[in-house]
Amino acid sequence: MKCPCDPDSMAEASGDARMVPARAPSEACRINALPSHVLTRAISFLDARQLVRTCVLSLQWRDLWRSVPRINASREEFDGMPGTWVEQNVLFKKFFNRFLMLRNPTPLDEFNLCYGVRDSEDSTDRDYVAESEDANLWIGHALHCNARSVKVSATEWEAKLHPDPVVFASKCFLTSLELTRVVLFAGFFKNLQMGCTLLERLKLYDCPICDAEVSSQTLKLFTVDTGCFPHREQASISIPSLVDFGYFSGERIPPLLTNLGSLETATVSIGTYAYDTPLSDICQFLRGLSNVTHLDLSYEGPKLEVQANFQWCPKFNNLTTLTLGEWCLCADFYALIVFLQNSPNLMKLILEIRKNPETHEKFIGELEERYFTCEHLKIVEIICPENWEDDPMLNDLVKFLVGNGISSDHIEIKNWRDLYSQQYNHPLELLQI
Amino acid sequence: MASAGSGDEKAATVTLISSDNEHFEVPEAVATLSQTIRHMIEDGCTDGGVPLPNVTGRILAKVLEYCNKHAAASDKDELEKFDKAFVDIDDQATLFDLVMAANYLDIRGMLDLTCQTIADMIKGKSVEEIRETFNIKNDFTPEEEAEIRRENQWAFDD
Numbered sequence: 001m002k003c004p005c006d007p008d009s010m011a012e013a014s015g016d017a018r019m020v021p022a023r024a025p026s027e028a029c030r031i032n033a034l035p036s037h038v039l040t041r042a043i044s045f046l047d048a049r050q051l052v053r054t055c056v057l058s059l060q061w062r063d064l065w066r067s068v069p070r071i072n073a074s075r076e077e078f079d080g081m082p083g084t085w086v087e088q089n090v091l092f093k094k095f096f097n098r099f100l101m102l103r104n105p106t107p108l109d110e111f112n113l114c115y116g117v118r119d120s121e122d123s124t125d126r127d128y129v130a131e132s133e134d135a136n137l138w139i140g141h142a143l144h145c146n147a148r149s150v151k152v153s154a155t156e157w158e159a160k161l162h163p164d165p166v167v168f169a170s171k172c173f174l175t176s177l178e179l180t181r182v183v184l185f186a187g188f189f190k191n192l193q194m195g196c197t198l199l200e201r202l203k204l205y206d207c208p209i210c211d212a213e214v215s216s217q218t219l220k221l222f223t224v225d226t227g228c229f230p231h232r233e234q235a236s237i238s239i240p241s242l243v244d245f246g247y248f249s250g251e252r253i254p255p256l257l258t259n260l261g262s263l264e265t266a267t268v269s270i271g272t273y274a275y276d277t278p279l280s281d282i283c284q285f286l287r288g289l290s291n292v293t294h295l296d297l298s299y300e301g302p303k304l305e306v307q308a309n310f311q312w313c314p315k316f317n318n319l320t321t322l323t324l325g326e327w328c329l330c331a332d333f334y335a336l337i338v339f340l341q342n343s344p345n346l347m348k349l350i351l352e353i354r355k356n357p358e359t360h361e362k363f364i365g366e367l368e369e370r371y372f373t374c375e376h377l378k379i380v381e382i383i384c385p386e387n388w389e390d391d392p393m394l395n396d397l398v399k400f401l402v403g404n405g406i407s408s409d410h411i412e413i414k415n416w417r418d419l420y421s422q423q424y425n426h427p428l429e430l431l432q433i
Numbered sequence: 434m435a436s437a438g439s440g441d442e443k444a445a446t447v448t449l450i451s452s453d454n455e456h457f458e459v460p461e462a463v464a465t466l467s468q469t470i471r472h473m474i475e476d477g478c479t480d481g482g483v484p485l486p487n488v489t490g491r492i493l494a495k496v497l498e499y500c501n502k503h504a505a506a507s508d509k510d511e512l513e514k515f516d517k518a519f520v521d522i523d524d525q526a527t528l529f530d531l532v533m534a535a536n537y538l539d540i541r542g543m544l545d546l547t548c549q550t551i552a553d554m555i556k557g558k559s560v561e562e563i564r565e566t567f568n569i570k571n572d573f574t575p576e577e578e579a580e581i582r583r584e585n586q587w588a589f590d591d
Contacts, residue, residue: 028526028568029570030525030529031551031569032569033529034532034533035536038536038544038548041544041545042548042552043555044548044552045548045552045553046555047556049588050555050557052585053560053585055581055585056581056582057560057563057569057571058569058572058573059572094587095587095588
């Protein structure tokens with residue numbers, strides 16, 4: 001959430017307004033000439049307090065704020081106010097409750113809330129629950145106003161929000177939910193399934209999940225990022241409708257994937273630098289993903305040595321696009337070769353090299369056979385730091401790929417800097433991939 | 434104008450004609466970022482070109498720059514960089530022309546981008562500063578303005 005400075009002083013504009021276009025010529029007031037639905041859309045990007053203040057700009061603006069179909073409520077808008085943190089919170093609550101009362105009952109498209117719950121020394125879970133009560137009412141209100149998209153986050157450096165899962169249990173039109181630093185009490189997924197029957201998209205960042213099973217019949221996209229499975233017992237994920245799965249939560253033991261039958265795309269990161277992840281758990285996790293067509297896999301654990309031909313990689317029969325980091329190049333391209341041997345229908349391979357695999361040893365093993373057959377592999381992209389293009393390891397890699405039937409015409413080496421400054425002249429060429 | 438499904442190697446294109454009679458031949462895959470044009474193509478009324486009387490050649494060129502980039506569906510970071518540069522415009526008139534074009538052509542991403550830019554020009558400013566930036570004439574009487582400020586005291590500073 002952006003934090004605008006106190007609007008009534010000559011404060012500098014927020015970071016995003018750094019370019020200030022020149023003042024319009026004296027006759028033109030283009031903004032007032034915009035069709036009202038367009039003007040409403042523009043001001044729907046403002047935070048709540050700034051939005052209400054537009055009522056004073058001119059007659060035309062007087063009641064515009066009341067019909068804006070998006071609410072951005074950020075407790076951070078009250079950071080500059082006089083008083084303690086707690087007093088500012090009280091001011092925010094008073095303001096926002098009033099805002100919701102005075103708004104027109106127009107259906108809401110989007111509801112974005114950034115709220116603060118103080119981390120007190122004497123803290124028990126109950127305190128946080130009590131302090132999160134207002135958030136329950138606000139989220140409930142948004143859902144009753146037919147909000148399709150809801151984003152809720154707790155302010156950084158404070159305690160997490162502890163909403164009541166029952167808030168999500170009544171029927172609503174929610175399709176997309178993003179939560180940041182919110183504790184998900186037991187019963188969360190059951191309530192979500194009961195009420196949010198249209199939910200397709202769920203993104204969690206630093207949201208400890210208390211349920212033993214994450215289940216849904218409707219989700220198509222599910223992302224878990226940072227610390228969402230804090231408990232010792234391994235959680236399980238069963239989402240038969242899921243198409244796109246993102247997992248970078250960083251647990252030692254990743255969750256059990258019991259039913260991801262529709263999954264097509266997975267972007268996952270296994271392992272954490274501090275602890276060893278048993279190879280059997282890695283194997284099980286990969287098996288849960290073995291039907292995907294697109295896989296982006298990163299290994300973040302410590303050095304791992306595979307013993308005696310342990311088959312840790314399942315067959316990825318549907319895999320057409322594979323993205324791996326430099327971790328797969330250790331020990332003479334060990335993990336890369338294993339993947340290639342198990343992906344017979346691969347069409348595109350992307351290797352993202354950020355560090356030197358020789359000095360950052362990760363996944364190590366020995367192979368009896370180093371050849372693979374990927375008849376359909378026609379695109380290989382190797383992205384590396386600048387000045388690495390002539391590195392002997394890269395040369396060996398290209399030689400190895402060519403030796404296994406990949407045409408050198410199909411292998412492209414790029415560096416990260418060029419990638420970000422590349423201008424595409426002929427978009428159609430890209431579309432033909 | 435080539436038509437789709439004819440077995441040609443060249444992809445289908447559509448011709449867009451600006452208000453000042455500039456012609457732009459554009460691949461359909463790019464032009465259909467505009468829902469307006471997409472519907473016209475689907476309804477088969479694009480023969481001889483699509484006149485766009487509300488968009489000048491200069492603005493249409495910029496719109497197509499946006500569509501070209503976004504149709505290529507490249508890396509998310511790259512698109513973000515492009516978008517940021519796209520709205521780094523020196524004059525307000527062009528920005529508003531782009532908003533109107535995005536609205537008329539129903540290009541959702543571009544509409545959101547340009548609207549967000551307008552919002553960014555409002556953020557952090559006082560009421561007086563906003564009026565000045567956009568040339569908004571204050572047509573309240575002093576009494577009316579005072580009343581509105583009183584009514585909405587809860588949103589203004591104490």
